[in-house]
Amino acid sequence: MLLKELTEAFGVSGAEHEVRNILKREIESWAEYRTDALGNLIFKKPGPEKKPKVMLAAHMDEVGLMITSIGKNGWLKFDTVGGIDDRILVSKTVVIGPNKVKGVIGAKAIHLQEPKERETALKSKNLYIDIGAKDREDAEKLVKIGDFAAFDSKYEEMGDIVKAKALDDRVGCYVITEILKRNYDLALCGAFTVQEEIGMRGATVAAYALEPDIAIVLEGTFAADVPDTKEEGYSTTVGMGPAITLMDRTFIADRKLVDRVLQVAERNNIKCQLRRTAFGGTDAGKIHLTKEGIPTIVISVPCRYIHSPASLASMSDIQNTIALVDALIKDFQERGI
Amino acid sequence: MKELLKKLTEAFGPSGEENKIREVILDEIKDYAEEVRVDALGNIIARKKGPGEKLMLAAHMDQIGLIVTNIDDKGFLRFSNIGGILPLTLFGERVVFENGTIGVIGIEKMDDLKDIRDIKLNKMYIDIGARDKEEAKKKVRIGDKAVFYEGFDVVGDFVTSKALDDRAGCAVLIKLLQEVKSPKYDTYFVFTVQEEVGVRGAKTSAYGIDPDLAIAVDVTMTGDTPEAGKMAVELGKGPAVKIMDRSVICHPKIKEMLIESAEKNNIPYQLEVLEMGGTDTGAIHLTREGVPSGCLSIPTRYIHTPSEMASMSDIENAVKLLIHVLEK
Numbered sequence: 001m002l003l004k005e006l007t008e009a010f011g012v013s014g015a016e017h018e019v020r021n022i023l024k025r026e027i028e029s030w031a032e033y034r035t036d037a038l039g040n041l042i043f044k045k046p047g048p049e050k051k052p053k054v055m056l057a058a059h060m061d062e063v064g065l066m067i068t069s070i071g072k073n074g075w076l077k078f079d080t081v082g083g084i085d086d087r088i089l090v091s092k093t094v095v096i097g098p099n100k101v102k103g104v105i106g107a108k109a110i111h112l113q114e115p116k117e118r119e120t121a122l123k124s125k126n127l128y129i130d131i132g133a134k135d136r137e138d139a140e141k142l143v144k145i146g147d148f149a150a151f152d153s154k155y156e157e158m159g160d161i162v163k164a165k166a167l168d169d170r171v172g173c174y175v176i177t178e179i180l181k182r183n184y185d186l187a188l189c190g191a192f193t194v195q196e197e198i199g200m201r202g203a204t205v206a207a208y209a210l211e212p213d214i215a216i217v218l219e220g221t222f223a224a225d226v227p228d229t230k231e232e233g234y235s236t237t238v239g240m241g242p243a244i245t246l247m248d249r250t251f252i253a254d255r256k257l258v259d260r261v262l263q264v265a266e267r268n269n270i271k272c273q274l275r276r277t278a279f280g281g282t283d284a285g286k287i288h289l290t291k292e293g294i295p296t297i298v299i300s301v302p303c304r305y306i307h308s309p310a311s312l313a314s315m316s317d318i319q320n321t322i323a324l325v326d327a328l329i330k331d332f333q334e335r336g337i
Numbered sequence: 338m339k340e341l342l343k344k345l346t347e348a349f350g351p352s353g354e355e356n357k358i359r360e361v362i363l364d365e366i367k368d369y370a371e372e373v374r375v376d377a378l379g380n381i382i383a384r385k386k387g388p389g390e391k392l393m394l395a396a397h398m399d400q401i402g403l404i405v406t407n408i409d410d411k412g413f414l415r416f417s418n419i420g421g422i423l424p425l426t427l428f429g430e431r432v433v434f435e436n437g438t439i440g441v442i443g444i445e446k447m448d449d450l451k452d453i454r455d456i457k458l459n460k461m462y463i464d465i466g467a468r469d470k471e472e473a474k475k476k477v478r479i480g481d482k483a484v485f486y487e488g489f490d491v492v493g494d495f496v497t498s499k500a501l502d503d504r505a506g507c508a509v510l511i512k513l514l515q516e517v518k519s520p521k522y523d524t525y526f527v528f529t530v531q532e533e534v535g536v537r538g539a540k541t542s543a544y545g546i547d548p549d550l551a552i553a554v555d556v557t558m559t560g561d562t563p564e565a566g567k568m569a570v571e572l573g574k575g576p577a578v579k580i581m582d583r584s585v586i587c588h589p590k591i592k593e594m595l596i597e598s599a600e601k602n603n604i605p606y607q608l609e610v611l612e613m614g615g616t617d618t619g620a621i622h623l624t625r626e627g628v629p630s631g632c633l634s635i636p637t638r639y640i641h642t643p644s645e646m647a648s649m650s651d652i653e654n655a656v657k658l659l660i661h662v663l664e665k
Contacts, residue, residue, distance in 0.1 A: 232407040232415040233459070246480035247404050247419070252353030252531060255480065274479050276406045278417035293377035293541035 002026060003174045003318075004155040007164035010095065012064030012148040013081050013195045019060040023173060023192050030180040031188075039194040040206045045180055047187035052337045054329060055189050055212035055294075056179065057203060057283050058172030058219070059196035062165065063307045065094065065149040067129070070140060074133030076103065078149065080124055082197030087121040088308050094129060097147030103129040151309035160239070160315050167313050168306040169196065171321075172218030175301075178322045179329070186333045196283050200250070203283035207290040214295045214337050216325060217284045220313065221245075221275060221300035234276065236302035239314045241271030242321040245298035247278045250285025257297055261328060268327040270320050275300060295337065299324060338653060341365070341511060342496065343489040345504035349435050351402025351482040352419050352531045355379055357435065358398045362507060362528050369514045370526065380542040381528040385520055387665075392522035393548035393628075394513070394659075395539055395617045396506030396555065397532030400499070401641055402484040403432060405463070405477055412467030414440065414477060417458065420533030424456045426642045431486035432463060438476045440465045440483060485643035494648060495572060501645040503532065505635045505652055506554035512656045513663065521665045522550075532617055536584070539617035543624040550629045552591060552662075554655065555616040556647065557582075557609050557634035568612075570636045573648040575605030576655035579632035582611035584619025591631030598661040604654050609634050633659065 002022075011019035020041050024033060031045040041060070063082030070076055076096070080086075090107045106129070107122050129149065133139035153165040164170075173192055180188070189210050193202035207215065225237040236243040244261050246253050258274075265272040275298075288296040301321050304312045350358030362381055366373065370383035381398070401420035408414055427442045434440070440463035450456065463483065467473035485499040498504075510526050517524075525546050529538035532555075543551065557577055560568030570577050578595045579587050599606035611634075622630035633655055638646040 232409060234407075247353065247417070250535075252419075252534060253480075255354065258480065276479055278404055278406060278419075288378070289537055289540050291541070292545040293380075295377055 002177065003162065003170065006170040006173055007155050007166045010150045011060050011062050011166065012150050013061040013197045015148045016060040016194045019170070019173070020192065023060070023177065026177045027180050036205065036209065038202050038205055040202045041192040042206060042209065043190055045188040047184055049187055052213035052332055053189065054186065054332055055207065055210050055215040056176050057191050057193055057206065057215060057217045057287060058176050059169045059193045059202065059283055060173060061194055061197050062150065062168070063197050064151070067096065067143055067145055067147045067149065069145060070136050070143070071128070072136050074131070074135045074139040076129040076131065076139065076143065078124070078129060081148065083307055085307065086124045089124060089127055090122050092309055093152040094149040095152045096129070096131065096149040097143050099142060101131055101142045102152065103131040103149065106130040153309040161312050162315060163310050163312050165309045165311065167303045167311045168220035171220045171301045171303070171313055171318060175218045175318065175321050175325060179325055182326060184329055184333055186329065188329070193283055200281065200283050200286040204286040207287040207294060211291060212294060214332065215284070215287045215297070216328065217282050217287065217296060217298045218321070218325070219282050219298060219300040220303045220306060221280065222306050223302035223304045226304065236273060236275050236300070238302045238304055238312065239317060240273045240302070241317055242324050243273050243275040243300045243302055245275045245284070245300065248280045248282065249278070250281035251288055251296065251298065253298065254295060257295060261297060261299070264327050264331050265324055268323065270324045270327065272320065272324060338508065338512065339491070339496065339649060342504065342508045342652070345507050346489050346498040346500045349484060350399055351484050352399040352534045354435065354482045355399050355530045362398060362511065365511045366514050366526070376542060376545055378538050378541050379530045380538045382542055382546065383514060383526040385514065385517065385524045385526070387520035387522045387524055389522045390549035391525065391546065393525045393527055393543060393546050393551040393621065394510055395527045395529050395551065395553045395621060396510045397503045397530070397538065397617055398507055398528045399530050399533055400484055400502070401533050402482050403463070405479055405481050408470055408473050408477070408479060410470050412465070412469050412473035414463040414465065414473065416463055419482060421641050423641065424458050424461065425453055427461060428456060430643055432483040433486050434477060434481055434483045436476070438465055439486065487643040492646070494650070495646050496649055497644045497646045499643050499645065501637055501647050502556040502640050505556055505637070505647055509554045509652060509655045509659065513659050517660060517663045519665050520663045522663065524663060529617055536615065536617050536620035539620040540624070543621040543628065547625060548628055550591060551618070551621045552630070553617040553621065553632040555632060555634055556637035556640055557611055558614070558640055559636045559638055562638055570607050570609050572636050572638060572646070573650055574607050574636070575599070576651050576658060577607040577609035577634040577636055579609045579611070579618070579634050582615050583613055584615025585622055585630065587618065587631040588622070588629035590629050594662060595631060595633055595658065598658050602657065602661050604658045606658065607636070
C-alpha cells in the first residue's frame, strides 16, 4: 500500500530523500522527472502541448526535530522543525538520522515533579531524547548534531479512517501519483516539493522553473471536528470530502475558480466542502505570486491531529480528492481556464 | 478631486475581491491611458508612453475587510480578518457585503468584558438580521467578504472615510494619469491588489513590468493627535517623502527626486520615518535584480479604522509634486 509506505518514510524538512525515492519509483512509468537544486522532484507527464499548462504540487516534507547538542550523559537536546505543539512531544518515540536510531523523548517523571510543574505543559527546551546511550561518546557513535528526527509511527487502518504520521502532506503526494497514472488530452507538470513546513521554500523555486498557467496544490489540512470545538471552529470535517481553500494567511483564492471547482464537484457527484477558517498556509502562498502571478487552487484532505505522530484521515475523502482533481483536469482540458 | 475620492472610497474592494473598485478605476482612466491591462492577480497596469526609463507608479486599490467562515443554524456569521484589523474597531460597527447586505457586529457575553484584550475576533459575529441559516444563505455565502460601512464626509479642512488607505493613493494616480501631458518616463500606473495581506499584487506586477525605478503612493501614520507616539508627520503639512519603514529603506535617488520637485516648485512636504508597517515599495524594490524605489505618503489619522482622516490639500499637493517629477 503506497500511502502506508509514504507516511512511514522519513522526510523531515531538509531531509526528504527517502520520500523522493519512493515517488521516483512510483511515477517513472508515467512521467519524466528530475530533482532540482533544492531537492524538489519536478515531473512532466507527456501529452499534447496545449493550453492550459497545469501544475500539480504536494510537499514531501513533514514536521520533525533536529538534534542541537549531545549532553555528557548521552542525552540529545533538540529543536523543532516546523510547527509542533510542545505538549504532544513527551514520551513519543522518534527515529534519528541516517542510521534510523530509535529514541524516546523523555522528561522528569511525575513523581519527581513539583506540584506546580505538573500544572504546566512541558516545553521542548526542557525535554531531551534518550537513545539508551551510556554517555556522550557512546551517543556520538550513533547520532550527530544536525541529524533530523521524525516521529516513529506506524500506518494503520481503522475502518474508513487511516492513522499515520505525516498525512500532511503524503496524502497530497499520493493523490498526485494516482493522477499521473491516468490519461489526459493535456500535458501535466508539477512538483513534489521540499521544505513547505518551514516556509514553502521548495515551491518558490519549483513554480519559478515550471511557470504554469494554473496550479493545483494538494494538501492535508487540519480538521477540528472534535469535542470542545464549536461548529464554527471546525474548519473542515473528516468524511465530508476534499476541502477547497477560500483564504489562509498566505493566499486568497479567486472566488470564480473556487466556484468552478464546486460546480465540477457537483456535476460529477463528488462530495466536497469549503475550508472554513482563514488560518494556516500552503505552497500556494508562494506559487500564486510567482513571476507575473499564477491562478491557483488549493484542495485539501481533512486530517485530524496534523503535525503529530497520529493523524487521522478518511479513505473516502482521499478517493474523492483524486476524483475531484481528475474531473477538474478534464474540465480544464475541455474549457480551458 | 473630492468627488473622485468619495467615489473611490465608496467602491467595494477588500483584498482578493477588487472587482468593483477595479471597474471604477478602469472607467476613470480609460480615456487617458495608452495601454491598459489586468494581470493574473487582478492588478490594473496602465501605461502612458514616454521616451525615458520605465517608471512604475503604484497605489493599492484593496482595502481591509472581513471574510465569512461559518454560518450557524440561527443565521449568525462567524468571520476572520482580511488585513490588519484591531478587534476593538469592530465593536458596534456596521459592515457591508458586495451585494449590499448590511451586517452589525455583535460580541458574545458583552457584559462580561473586563479588558480591551477580551475583545477577540473569534468571539464576534455578524448579524445580518436573518431568521435562520437558510435565510442567511440567501444573502451571504461562506467566503463572502465585507468592509466597513462608513461613508465619506468633509470635516473642517479634512475628509474622513473608510478606505482612504489607499484610495487616496489611487486618486493621486488617476489625477496624474489625467493631467500629465507628455511624461519624460515610460510610465506605468499600477493599481495593485492584495497589499493589505502582504503586498502580493505589487510583487507580480513589478515582475511583469520590470521597471527601472518605482514610486508607490500610500498613506502613512501621523504624530499629531493627543498622546500620539512620536512621529514628525502632521495632517495638512504636505505629502510625506518616505525615508524608511519596516519593509524598505527608500533609494536615495528617488528620495532626492521627490524632495527636489517639492522644493523647486514650492510644494510643502514632510519627511517620513515609519516605525511600523510597510507598503508596496517593499515588494517592488526587491523585484528581479532590484529596483530603485521610493514612496510618497499621504498623512492619515486613524488608519485601518472605519473613519480614517486625511487632508485634501496634502492629496492635491501630492499630485502637484508628482506632476513635476513626471512632466518633461
